[in-house]
Amino acid sequence: MPEGHTLHRIAQLHHRRFAGGVVRVSSPQGRFAEGAALVDGQVLERAEAYGKHLLHHYASGLTVHVHLGLYGTFSEVELPMGAPVGQVRMRMLGAATDFGTDLRGPTACEVLIPPEVDALTARLGADPLRADADHERAGARIRRSRRAIGALLMDQALIAGVGNVYRAEVLFRHGISPFRPGTSIAPAEWDALWADLVDLMPIGVTAGRMHVVRPEHDTGAPSYTEDRPRTYVYRRQGEPCRICATPVAHQVMEGRNLFWCPTCQPR
Structure with missing residues (x-):
């Protein structure tokens, strides 16, 4: 999607x-x-x-x-x-x-x-690409929920526009396990996640592609498919993490494929 x-x-x-x-x-x-x-x-x-x-x-x-x-x-x-x-x-x-x-x-x-x-x-949540987004309200709602942050980021009633790729990649970039409950996400952590989405998503608008790997890590193993930029974890299950070489893990969370590094994103 x-x-x-x-x-x-x-x-x-x-x-x-x-x-x-x-x-x-x-x-x-x-x-x-x-x-x-x-x-x-x-x-x-x-x-x-x-x-x-x-x-x-x-x-x-x-x-x-x-x-x-x-x-x-x-x-x-x-x-x-x-x-x-x-x-x-x-x-x-x-x-x-x-x-x-x-x-x-x-x-x-x-x-x-x-x-x-x-x-x-x-009925839509805060959109990182809109100037009228209320990210503080979204953060407050996340901190009241015991659902996993990996599921909350995909809930369009909370965060509008984030899908599987941005979910997996922004959590990796901040070392946050997708299994942590929303109640455990500190305000500073949420502010950092949001700020990263606000920086990353306009690049996708301009380029027409999601660029999520920092320049210093944009080497080595190719992308999961020829016509896409590299990712840290998305669709890289079983392959070595670009940071620590731990095999990237995969499972289904609330009906959607989830990817993460067990070492860089400890529970």
């Missing part, structure tokens, strides 16, 4: 290309036909992201909400666009741009009215 930096990157791109102009919206697949008709021909005022959610705000007050889920993707195409390929849920064409975009396979693609947008954002 794309993490928050991906949605913020898409939001910035769509805002730059489409905001301020009339857009034509359709649903070649048909599943979003009614929603597309509601916003087709309207002015897109702005595009923004909140955690893993993309929001297209229109001058009429309507908002198109997209959650990519596991399989959703946007394809950016120069005009003129050809016939839709595959199951295109939503196609957008901008009158004042040379680009269009096709959305395929999202978990959610729907039109919301303002109270529904407010309800959506109210």
Whole structure:
């Protein structure tokens, strides 16, 4: 599932290309036909992201909400666009741009009215990529929970936008075991974790990739796959830790794969 930096990157791109102009919206697949008709021909005022959610705000007050889920993707195409390929849920064409975009396979693609947008954002936690994030409130909620910090970081009602990679890597960078309960995370530890996310995630927005390994450690064993930067522990189970050479451990925590170094992140 794309993490928050991906949605913020898409939001910035769509805002730059489409905001301020009339857009034509359709649903070649048909599943979003009614929603597309509601916003087709309207002015897109702005595009923004909140955690893993993309929001297209229109001058009429309507908002198109997209959650990519596991399989959703946007394809950016120069005009003129050809016939839709595959199951295109939503196609957008901008009158004042040379680009269009096709959305395929999202978990959610729907039109919301303002109270529904407010309800959506109210149930999301602090987003490290947003200036309005309340990280102190998130920290206070974490310190009241006995759930493992590895699970709490993935709880979108607490921290919006953090996924499996950032969860594993930021805990490693701070030597924190993913199994420690939230009640054991000191305020200074949470402040440091948050500050690191605030530093790391914008790099992902700009570069389109998550860069999480410090320069002095960015050597040796290659990444877990050819087209990704190196990680400390993510998807490196059984391989030697880049710091201490202990084999990286793996297990499933609350339905998601978890990776950590037993030596660098002692319980």
